[in-house]
Structure formats: structure tokens, C-alpha cells
Amino acid sequence: MKLIRRLSSLWACAALALASPALADDGYRLWLGSAREQTSPVPVELSDDSPTLRIAAEELRRALPAGSRPVLLARADDPALAGLGIERQALGLEGYRVQRAMIGGREMTLVTGATDIAILYGAFAVLRHMNSGGDAADLALISVPKTRxxxxxxxxxxxxxxxxxxxxxxxxxxxxxxxxxxxxxxxxxxxxxxxxxxxxxxxxxxxxxxxxxxxxxxxxxxxxxxxxxxxxxxxxxxxxxxxxxxxxxxxxxxxxxxxxxxxxxxxxxxxxxxxxxxxxxxxxxxxxxxxxxxxxxxxxxxxxxxxxxxxxxxxxxxxxxxxxxxxxxxxxxxxxxxxxxxxxxxxxxxxxxxxxxxxxxxxxxxxxxxxxxxxxxxxxxxxxxxxxxxxxxxxxxxxxxxxxxxxxxxxxxxxxxxxxxxxxxxxxxxxxxxxxxxxxxxxxxxxxxxxxxxxxxxxxxxxxxxxxxxxxxxxxxxxxxxxxGDDPVVIDTVVAMMMRSREAVVDYTGPLGLAHLFATGHHYGPGPWVSDLARPEWNPVYYHRADKQGIGFDRTRTGSNAIAQYAPSIARRYADPRSTPPEELLWFHHLPWDYRMADGKTLWEELVRRYDRGVAEVAAMREQWATLKPRIDAERWTKTDVFLAVQHREAQWWRDASLAYWRSINGLALPAGSKAPEHSLEHYKQMRFPFAPGNPH
Known part of the structure; x- marks a missing residue:
């Protein structure tokens, strides 16, 4: 019986090993991945020699899968490419083209551009194409940068x-x-x-x-x-x-x-x-x-x-x-x-x-x-x-x-x-x-x-x-x-987390167009109550202008008229709170707490809902990440898991401190189902972080 249990344990470990990457990953390799174990690297030929072309060749030799077509790195003005119809002018100085071509009677993958740097960009485009699910056997890539x-x-x-x-x-x-x-x-x-x-x-x-x-x-x-x-x-x-x-x-x-x-x-x-x-x-x-x-x-x-x-x-x-x-x-x-x-x-x-x-x-x-x-x-x-x-x-x-x-x-x-x-x-x-x-x-x-x-x-x-x-x-x-890597479950889950993440931060730090509510100097954590700094625009109260009647910065004609700096069609949209996107509402308007949103909720109810939604989104991301534990190396999974826990705690802190402050101004009850802040407003005001990173000390 002990032997059976031991074999079962070994089989379970083997299954987990198959589901998990074998090697630890400390993140140093970024999105460039690791080189393949090449017993016979793909031939990569250079029509000329330069440090840049040698770098491009080495990137391809160590990453292309065995059996891939030979590769030629050649500038677009090379005589050997004359019959391929490459529009050199259209590529500019940095644009690249990758294609299958017959060159000197041999079928090759051609990576070309007007300059060596363009060819290097093309080599990296080949690797990006392959490492994000593309087919190495059917390469047809062309791209020109839109900015200089x-x-x-x-x-x-x-x-x-x-x-x-x-x-x-x-x-x-x-x-x-x-x-x-x-x-x-x-x-x-x-x-x-x-x-x-x-x-x-x-x-x-x-x-x-x-x-x-x-x-x-x-x-x-x-x-x-x-x-x-x-x-x-x-x-x-x-x-x-x-x-x-x-x-x-x-x-x-x-x-x-x-x-x-x-x-x-x-x-x-x-x-x-x-x-x-x-x-x-x-x-x-x-x-x-x-x-x-x-x-x-x-x-x-x-x-x-x-x-x-x-x-x-x-x-x-x-x-x-x-x-x-x-x-x-x-x-x-x-x-x-x-x-x-x-x-x-x-x-x-x-x-x-x-x-x-x-x-x-x-x-x-x-x-x-x-x-x-x-x-x-x-x-x-x-x-x-x-x-x-x-x-x-x-x-x-x-x-x-x-x-x-x-x-x-x-x-x-x-x-x-x-x-x-x-x-x-x-x-x-x-x-x-x-x-x-x-x-x-x-x-x-x-x-x-x-x-x-x-x-x-x-x-x-x-x-x-x-x-x-x-x-x-x-x-x-x-x-x-x-x-x-190419695990579709990992990719789908990670992308879903990423695409919601920024909006979650907006929700728990400054929903509905609120901005610059951060603590002084280091900008770590909430400080919407700060009002005693030497210049008005150093203070968060300058930006939200909350009072008993309402909240938001009036940038219409009745306020600073900042909307006049936009083109007339944009200014007209921002001039009316009903046509202003809700995500920017309080950036442009000072509105009553009981202002009715499009769905009938009051502004206060919607504000609280978004704070709650931001915290809930982080909780959901934590749960999603937890499902990937068997599929991601322990080093990166663990660090991200810890950071998501930190984010969840700090999102709750942002939500609680902000709502405690707004309630001290408007005197309104929280909507049904929304929990009261964990601590008093004074508790949040007393928090200090003298050595927060990224801030001159």
C-alpha cells in the first residue's frame, strides 16, 4: 500500500512537471525568450559584414527552429535582389521586408531593408512572429515605422x-x-x-x-x-x-x-x-x-x-x-x-x-x-x-x-x-x-x-x-x-487580466474623471484631503473641489473655460455633462452629488459603485492568476501573486480612505450593499511613508 501511495505521488509530481515549465525564470530574458538548443543552426548568410548584421544573424541562428529555410540578410540595393521588385523607397531607412525568395537558384528566407538597422528590425520581426504563434515556414512580413x-x-x-x-x-x-x-x-x-x-x-x-x-x-x-x-x-x-x-x-x-x-x-x-x-x-x-x-x-x-x-x-x-x-x-x-x-x-x-x-x-x-x-x-x-x-x-x-x-x-x-x-x-x-x-x-x-x-x-x-x-x-x-509561452490557457487568462487592469486602477484611485488625488510628494496612496501646501495647485483639493453641494472641476465657460482650448466640436461635447463621457465627467464639470447619471443612479451612487468595482476587479485578477500556478514557473508566478495581494490591499485602502473623505464632506450614507470603510478618516490621514521609492529624499 505504501508503494502504491509512493508511486501515485511520483506520478502526480511527474504530471505537475509536465504542466509546468522545467526551468525557473527570473524575468531577465524579457519577451525575448531563451535560445534553442541548436545542434545544427539554420544557415544565415550576410551579403555584407557589419556589427549590426552580425547581431541580426546571431539572433536568427540561435532562435530559428532546425529545418527552417536558409536565411539571407541583404540590403535592398544588393544586385542579387534586383529581380524581386522590392520598393526600396517605400521602406524608408528603417522599414523591413521578409519574404520567401529564389536567390541564386536557392529558396531562401530574405530579410531586407535599406539599412543594416532595418534588417536587424526585420530579424527581430521574424522572431516575434514565430514566438507569438506564427509559422516559420510561411514568412511574409513588411513594416515601416510611422514615427521617426x-x-x-x-x-x-x-x-x-x-x-x-x-x-x-x-x-x-x-x-x-x-x-x-x-x-x-x-x-x-x-x-x-x-x-x-x-x-x-x-x-x-x-x-x-x-x-x-x-x-x-x-x-x-x-x-x-x-x-x-x-x-x-x-x-x-x-x-x-x-x-x-x-x-x-x-x-x-x-x-x-x-x-x-x-x-x-x-x-x-x-x-x-x-x-x-x-x-x-x-x-x-x-x-x-x-x-x-x-x-x-x-x-x-x-x-x-x-x-x-x-x-x-x-x-x-x-x-x-x-x-x-x-x-x-x-x-x-x-x-x-x-x-x-x-x-x-x-x-x-x-x-x-x-x-x-x-x-x-x-x-x-x-x-x-x-x-x-x-x-x-x-x-x-x-x-x-x-x-x-x-x-x-x-x-x-x-x-x-x-x-x-x-x-x-x-x-x-x-x-x-x-x-x-x-x-x-x-x-x-x-x-x-x-x-x-x-x-x-x-x-x-x-x-x-x-x-x-x-x-x-x-x-x-x-x-x-x-x-x-x-x-x-x-x-x-x-x-x-x-x-x-504558447499555452493558450495562459495567454487567454493573462490577456484578460491585462486588458481590465488599467481601468481597475482608475476605478479605485479616481473614477469619473477625478484626478491628482495622491498623497504629497511620493504619490503613494490617497490624499484627497490635502489642502495646506504652499501653492494652490499642489493640493488635491484644488483638483476635485468637493463641497457639500457637489464635486468636480468646472472647466466649462462658467469655470476655467479650459474646454475652449479644444476644437469647437470637442468643446461642445465637453460643455454639456450629458454628452461628456462618464469617464471624464468630473474633469470638466462640478456636479451635485445627486446628479442623475444616464442609468438613473445618482452621481454619489455611481462613484461608490466604481470604487467597489475597482477593488473587485483586483480580487478577480488574483483569482485568475491563481489558476495559472501549475502552468507558470514558480519564480514569476509567486512574485506576481504577492504583488496582486499587495494591490488588493492597497485598492481597498484607496477605496476606504477616499469614501471616508467624501462622506465627511457630503454627509451621505453609502448605498445599500456597500461596506463602510475599515478605519476612520483620521486614521488614513495619519499614514506616513517618508521613504517611498522613486521620490527624492
Missing amino acids: LRILNHWDNLDGAVERGYAGQSLWDWWTLPDFKHPRYADYARANASIGINGTVLNNVNAKAQSLTAPYIAKAAALAEVFRPYGIKIYLSARFSAPIEIGGLKTADPRDPAVAAWWKAKAGEIYRAIPDFGGFLVKANSEGQPGPRDYGASHADGANMLAAAVKPHGGIVMWRAFVYADTDPEDRAKQAYTEFKPLDGQFADNVLVQVKNGAIDFQPREPFHPLFGAMPKTPLIAEFQITKEYLGFATHLAYLGPLFEEVLDAPTGVRRGETVASVITDKADGQALSGMAGVANIGRDRDWSGSTFNQANWYVFGRLAWDPALSSQALAREWAAQTF
Whole structure:
């Protein structure tokens, strides 16, 4: 009997082993998977030799299944391809084409493009196609990026801290650079190239002038050397007052010839060390950062002065439109439009104005920024936040693909068919520059971004930057298949969780268009009651304006009239609460607590329902994830399970603290069936988190 029980136990263990991946997975490999055990690698031939083509060949040799057709990597102008009808001009510099072809009397898989980098993108497209369920025997792929610039913004500081970073210290070890080039730098570049990212800003937009000194230029040059074969240019955030701080000048006025000469010389110094340096990213006159307005000059004056310095070298300037200052006490959401719209057409042709997806600050939900469509004479680059400053840091599951897609698909109302995506792509007004920037969520954590599901946000950003018309749901499925394997149960379950996750965070943090209700500074947890900070727009009460009568920010003509910054068709929709989408209702309207929603519920009842729904969604995600335990490696399953438990607890905290506060204002009872908060409002107000990650201490 003991033997039978022992055999039964062994059989059960064997069955579990068959259902589970054999190897642990710490997340380091990201969506790129592991190399196959190749006894006879597929032949991959190169029509020319370069570091980039060698990388592409090695990727294919170690990943293509045995028995696949031989592969040829060749530029589209190669004479051997002359009879294939490849439209080289249509591919541009980065587009690729993959096809079955007879070349020299042999049937081969051809990966081609105008440049070596395009061929590398094509090689990664082959692997993506195969690893997400495609057939290696029938490859016919063609894709051209819709944007020129696909850039990660690292908010990394020289001391190794990452502002709004939740995956450990900075990936860049400035102390050991330029001498030691950590292998992770190449792995980082490889991951970015696999999704089409072609640029990275190394340092925080709250920049230190020392980033532009000779020692740090040499360190940046070492990183550029690693990144170059992967098609990634580096950029630096430039502190506007650097001529004073490291140049010995008495002014940083962009109209001063000595200042312009200093920047011209500095640009020359950088380009001598990094010939393919991309240019500068600038945060100016925002949150205390220096800028041209300190001298009575305009943003165009400042941007154009820097643009003139880098233009002889082919460089660009990305000038952020995030101008968060106390210059518009009426409504912070109006500031960027007010300052930048009048400057349309005044920027140099190598300047892009970098505009956040919404008018406030990377909230879980914001209406699209009114500057999109409002500056037709100026190239705009859209800025999204991949790191989850306001979406639960690294521990909350919040797939941001739907957020990105929601903004990109938004009609501007300015011209027929125009969307945010068309404004920032090559369709935009014939502009030579276009792009998307994402605030990176990458650090030194072994899994790069703090959790497996955070990797999906890096992935979907890169893929949407390449083509904003792609579906966030299709990309979630694509990522899940590459990350977890081809088990359809795993893929279906994971995608279902991902597609509901961002809306759940919106529900338990700021439903119905509420925004910026976070605790002070670190933005960890709720703080809708905060009202004692020095400037009005630093306080959450500024944004929700709740009182005994109602809640919400009136941005119609009876309030700040921020709706006037949108095209008339959009403004008309937002002017009436009945035509305003419920998800944005309280962003644009201050409404009575008993305002009747479309289904007859009062505003208060609907608000409570959404808080409850957010918590319930997280509970449901936990249950779904639990069913996958036998199908996913223990390391990643366990970490995600723990994080979902944290998220559930913190969603409940958000719900309880928020409802306790709203009830202290409106005096209303909770709807039937909705539980009272676990603690008193005072309990939640007393909670402190002095060392929350990602916040300067």
C-alpha cells in the first residue's frame, strides 16, 4: 500500500512537471525568450559584414527552429535582389521586408531593408512572429515605422537614484563608466531594438549641469558605442543654466551671443566624442527649473538657440511643454496651451515640442492634451509615462496599452479624421520630425522593471511608437505569448487580466474623471484631503473641489473655460455633462452629488459603485492568476501573486480612505450593499511613508 501511495505521488509530481515549465525564470530574458538548443543552426548568410548584421544573424541562428529555410540578410540595393521588385523607397531607412525568395537558384528566407538597422528590425520581426504563434515556414512580413523618433526618457540621476523609478537603481553605473561597460547595457539595447526603439535620453529632465562636463561626455560616449550597432542614438537632458554653472558665464539668456557661443562650443565637444549624438531634451521654466522666461525670453528663443548649436551636426532639440509653474492660478491644465499655442511656427525646423499625453501630469486617466492639433506648424512628440508614478508603482498590475491607445486614437476635432496619432506620425502636416517618448520604467532589478507585467508596458510603448495603429489587445497577446509561452490557457487568462487592469486602477484611485488625488510628494496612496501646501495647485483639493453641494472641476465657460482650448466640436461635447463621457465627467464639470447619471443612479451612487468595482476587479485578477500556478514557473508566478495581494490591499485602502473623505464632506450614507470603510478618516490621514521609492529624499 505504501508503494502504491509512493508511486501515485511520483506520478502526480511527474504530471505537475509536465504542466509546468522545467526551468525557473527570473524575468531577465524579457519577451525575448531563451535560445534553442541548436545542434545544427539554420544557415544565415550576410551579403555584407557589419556589427549590426552580425547581431541580426546571431539572433536568427540561435532562435530559428532546425529545418527552417536558409536565411539571407541583404540590403535592398544588393544586385542579387534586383529581380524581386522590392520598393526600396517605400521602406524608408528603417522599414523591413521578409519574404520567401529564389536567390541564386536557392529558396531562401530574405530579410531586407535599406539599412543594416532595418534588417536587424526585420530579424527581430521574424522572431516575434514565430514566438507569438506564427509559422516559420510561411514568412511574409513588411513594416515601416510611422514615427521617426521612438525614444525612452530615463529620469536617472548621477548618484544612481531614479526619479519615479520603481525597479531599483539606475542601469547606468556612472562611477565605473567609461572603463567598464556592463553586459546589461548590450542586453538593454537588444531589448529596445527588438521593439523598434531607436533613442534613449540617459539622464533626468531635472538635469544636473555636470552631465555636460567632459568626464560625463566620455561616459555617455561609452554607452553610445555599445548602443550603436542596435540603432540606438543617445540624447542628454540639458540644464538651461549650464553656461552659468559650468561655463563661468553670468547669464544663460538665450539672446546673449556669449551664451549661444558657449552652447555651440559644447555641442561641438559632444559631437567630437559622439558623432551620432541625437541632441538635447530640455525641461525649462517648470517646477523650478531654469529657462528662457527667467530672462524675459520665450520658449522658442531658448529652443532655437540650442537648435542652432546642434543643427550643423544633424542634432535635434526636444523642448518639453510641461510648464508647471504658478503662472496660471486659474487652472493648471491650461498652462501649456496658453504658453505654447502662440509660438506655433516660431520654432526652428530641428525642434520638437514634447507634449504630455494629458494636460496635467500622467494621471491614470486624462483627456488628451489640447495642444495636439493646435500647433500645425510645429512638430510635436507625444510623451507618455511607462513608469507607473500614479498607477501603483511597480507592484500594481496596470497594463498601459489601453491608456496609450485611448490617447493616440482620440480625434483632435481640428481637421477631419485627425487623431493624436496622426499629429505625431509622418502624416502630420508634412513635418520632417515625428515621434513618441516614454518615461522609462527600467532599473537594475533582475527583471528590469520591477515585475513581469511591467515589462509589458515597455514592450507596448515600443510597438505603438513604431505603429500607433496597432491594437493594444493584440499587443498584449503578442507579449504574453513571447513571455509565457504558447499555452493558450495562459495567454487567454493573462490577456484578460491585462486588458481590465488599467481601468481597475482608475476605478479605485479616481473614477469619473477625478484626478491628482495622491498623497504629497511620493504619490503613494490617497490624499484627497490635502489642502495646506504652499501653492494652490499642489493640493488635491484644488483638483476635485468637493463641497457639500457637489464635486468636480468646472472647466466649462462658467469655470476655467479650459474646454475652449479644444476644437469647437470637442468643446461642445465637453460643455454639456450629458454628452461628456462618464469617464471624464468630473474633469470638466462640478456636479451635485445627486446628479442623475444616464442609468438613473445618482452621481454619489455611481462613484461608490466604481470604487467597489475597482477593488473587485483586483480580487478577480488574483483569482485568475491563481489558476495559472501549475502552468507558470514558480519564480514569476509567486512574485506576481504577492504583488496582486499587495494591490488588493492597497485598492481597498484607496477605496476606504477616499469614501471616508467624501462622506465627511457630503454627509451621505453609502448605498445599500456597500461596506463602510475599515478605519476612520483620521486614521488614513495619519499614514506616513517618508521613504517611498522613486521620490527624492
